[in-house]
Amino acid sequence: MTTPADGDKPVDAEAEAEAAVSDEDSSVAGDSDGGGPSGSRAVPGDSEDPNADRQYHLEVTSDDVADSVLLPGNPERIETITGLWDSATTVASHREYRTATGRYDGTPISATSTGIGGPSAAIALEELARAGSETFIRVGSCGAIQPEIAVGDLVITAGAVRQEGTSEEYIYKDYPAVADHEVVSALIAAAERLGYDYHVGLTMSADSFYAGQGRPGFDGYEAPGSDDLVETLRNANVKNIEMEAATILTLASLYDLRAGAICAVYANRQTGEFRTEGDTRAAETASLAVDLLARMDQRKRESGVSQWHARLSLD
Secondary structure, three states: OOOOOOOOOOOOHHHHHHHHHHHHHHOOOOOOOOOOOOOOOOOOOOOOOOOOOOOOOOOOOOOOOOOEEEEOOOOOHHHHHHOOOOEEEEEEEEOOEEEEEEEEOOEEEEEEOOOOOHHHHHHHHHHHHHOOOOEEEEEEEEEEOOOOOOOOOEEEEEEEEEOOOOHHHOOOOOOOEEOOHHHHHHHHHHHHHHOOOEEEEEEEEOOOOOHHHOOOOHHHOOOOOHHHHHHHHHHOOEEEEEOOHHHHHHHHHHOOOEEEEEEEEEEEOOOOOEOOOOHHHHHHHHHHHHHHHHHHHHHHHHHOOOOOOOOOOOO
16 A cells, blocks of 8 residues: 555555556547447447437437438439439438438438448438437339349339348348338339339348359359359349348338338349439439328328328328
């Protein structure tokens, strides 16, 4: 025990040294690997507060986002989407996540880019849900695997094959990834009103753009099973392949939220055709679907029912 100065409490030198080491360790901050924001002190078991008002990755608050959010992957698609709205303001931009909020035909609406794949899409949905959003529509691109689906057509996802790994970290593999029936109905109604060619069915979500979708990797590498992957999915009547829908649908079902997906077809893996076409059609269809969902919700309130059905007119 050291001799304290007048008025000081006794100090245990060994305990003081251990405390100094602990402080040094806890001051090391990380990124999304479990550490807190750069320059902040990590708190054991709570490195960033997932319930803070301003969300850690998206940097949005409950005042920034609408109840319904479109989820493109590419941040550059935000401008394509908001260009169709009555008004829009970019409220946040951090990493791959860019968020804009505005109105479409008078209905409040937001759009947040998710980046590529399930992990970043899960972060977006988690933080948007914490901010108060309740309806999510993925707006992306895909590869069709049925010969009758043309490049530029739209595919509306009714359910997804969970070939990605993110959703399995939330719930066992047998749990289905199913789109909300109201969202699917709104997307179909929107596509019909706009006169766009569309298809409804199952989507496969993969974690890899190359090997996971049956494409060769670098230097011709072929993953086990990749040579017949597309044919197997085609025979199972799967319509298209992309990388985010299964994660979004699974999490939405777990959290009792509404979600769906609509993708523009860039490629047909059966015919070999490829063009980057249909983004604006997908964005317009999804935006109109949000407006129709708002009308559905109003009809439900007026009728005193909890689920929209075909007898409740949208006119």
